[in-house]
Amino acid sequence: MIALIPLLPLLGFLVNAFVGRRLPKAVSGGVACTAMVASFAVSIAATWAMLGQPGPVRAIEQVLYTWIAVGDLQIPVAFRVDPLGSIMILVVTGIGSLIHIYSTAYMHEETDSEYARYFSYLNLFAAFMLVLVLGTTFPVMFVGWEGVGLCSYLLIGFWYRKRSATDAGKKAFVVNRVGDFAFLLGMLLLWTAFGTLDFQEIAAQVAPMPPEAGFGVLSVATLLLFVGATGKSAQIPLYTWLPDAMEGPTPVSALIHAATMVTAGVYMIGRNAELFSHAPETLLIVAIVGAATALMAGTIGLVQNDIKRVLAYSTVSQLGYMFLAMGMGAYAAGIFHLYTHAFFKALLFLGSGAVIHAMAGEQDIRRMGGLKRDLPVTYWTFLIGAVAIAGVPPLAGFFSKDEILWRTFEAGHWVLWTVASITAMLTAVYMFRLVFLTFHGERRAAAAPPSHPEEEEPAAHKAGVVTPPAAHAAGVHGVHGHLHDAPAAMALALVMLAAGSVVAGFVGVPAALGGGNRIEHYLAPSFTAHGAAAHDAGADTAEAARLRQGSGGQALTHADGAEHADDHIAVERTLMLVSTVVALAGIGLAWFFFVRRPEAADTVAARAAPVHRLLLNKYWVDELYDAAIVRPIQRASDRVLWRQVDAGLIDGAVNGAGSIVAGGSAVLRRLQTGTVRAYAASLLLGAVAIAGYYVWRYVQVGG
């Protein structure tokens, strides 16, 4: 049954890839949506079956066949649904279904064949993503990992006639390859260390070991895996591809570059929680990278003017939050944020897609404004998403973000907590800047491009930002006059996701607020190593406690330490109050700067011009990478590899071989005189020589 979950979207892909061209849009879209919804239904059934399992370790597994069998290396293609996997498949198929439905309306201006191509890619992506989360071994996960990267590339460059889109696709692919290479190395190192690549077997082997002090094999292996995660999940230093990935169709940004694929790195760490817990050095690096990424992306998001780019940097920032949680050993909190983030970020992207759709491809928020009246559904759902991500209770983002902040605070990492709190405020500011500039105030549709040309983004990006996607540029809807709100299919997805953004957080209401933090207890078995080793039930809690001790001495969750429980709850409640105030203050700031006194924002920007320019140019990281890596490689390829090695060495060897043969032949051909008598003479000489040899031998032997 589990195998059906990825196979259904794969079937949808095959149908659309091979016969989609000849199908009308209703059929190809219908096939894709049906495949996803059916997969969602099977996911629910599988989760239900998994919940029916007895014991602390609830999981169902299906082994399909042995993929690789070389000596000791046995790699089966097996899928497994456990609590962690169940959340992932429900998010992927559930939100994936909504985004498929949304896409049927969003992409309706494409031709039939393009439409089918789009849905075939989307289904293929879902299939690979499900393989990634269901696989029981590293290699199977890696198949999904590479597959989603491929689909990401295909979908970013979907509008392949647009130069900036294909460039962005290539950038995403190449940057991901860098991470994937490290991931592969980490995988090989684990194989040499443990002799297995099965998640559970590795966890079972690593469980009895003490946490590694210093940088040993575990730390190096986990660090390599983490580098892979930074590529896939857009963390420092490999995050630069994600903002550019916004060149793809907006539903793709929602599904792949916000809700699912980019969370693969977080999932991977969660899946190997036991392993990462034994490498405290790596965990600390994960946490620091996560927090730094969250802050950096948040500051960049403050000043971007492309509606999707703001959301892209927001995604990078929120992923940083998830990694911070993972680095704190608060795996459940990280996965919880992954799950709530999937709702509200998909919602925000789809909302921005509805805006872009209505504005005929316009993405620059400086030319929007006042859309509240014309797009009520989009406005209200977008507002819910913004409130949720800002962390205002009781929406989903509050619970998950607060859990991360609390666990960071509890672990005693003051600096990281401060950074995360500042980021929380930045999140509220940039999200509400987006809301106010897009939906409030007056329409600035006819406004000229910005009056400060020097503040514009580099030309390469500008081209992609300003040029509307081909389909929308066709201009069915004028920018002027009446704008139409999201059509039914899009509105359905928006409303469903908005509902999800409101209620999704209630599964993780912390104990301090009278909830049981059910998601943490639900996920706990997935983060410890008793699946394969079949420990008894008592080992469960002991393992969990030891795990918490092991992961950097954070200790003490809400359950243990009874005498401190009251203090803890008081502190936790205070912190919640602080983060709520921070979120509201952020919203207030945004309101002040972008509604109350819009000129104040310009004043501040002018006063802090260098900072503003730094942020607008995204810390010049792209330019830095360009100068430090891309151009040296290009120059080396040009000057050395092409001119020296290829033109010099390789062409030289090939041409040299020809010249030697030609030169030798020029000498040898003089033997061929054309005079028959000369040939006869050589024949005779040869015969005499052979006869002479035999005579000589006869004399020697017989003589």
Add this chain to the structure above:
Amino acid sequence: MIITLNHYLVLSAVLFSIGTAGVFLRRNLITVLLSIEIMLNAVNLTFIAAARQFASVDGQIIVLFVVTVAAAEAAVGLALVIALFRHRETLNPGAFTSLKW
């Protein structure tokens, strides 16, 4: 005087040398062909002598083959000579050197 195998062999060697010299020294293709015939017959003589000496018919059989081949060779050779003469108006083998690089 008893004629032994050695006499035959010496005669054969002399004939063969005459033929070889003719192939190399004569400047007329027809004479060259005739010289080749002398060489072939020198060899035939050796075969026959050896066959008689060792009381074996093998040598005689081979001679029959050689005669056959020689007839064919003479026919083809003379045809070539006629063709060449029509083309070049000469039979000097030194004049036919165009089959080269």
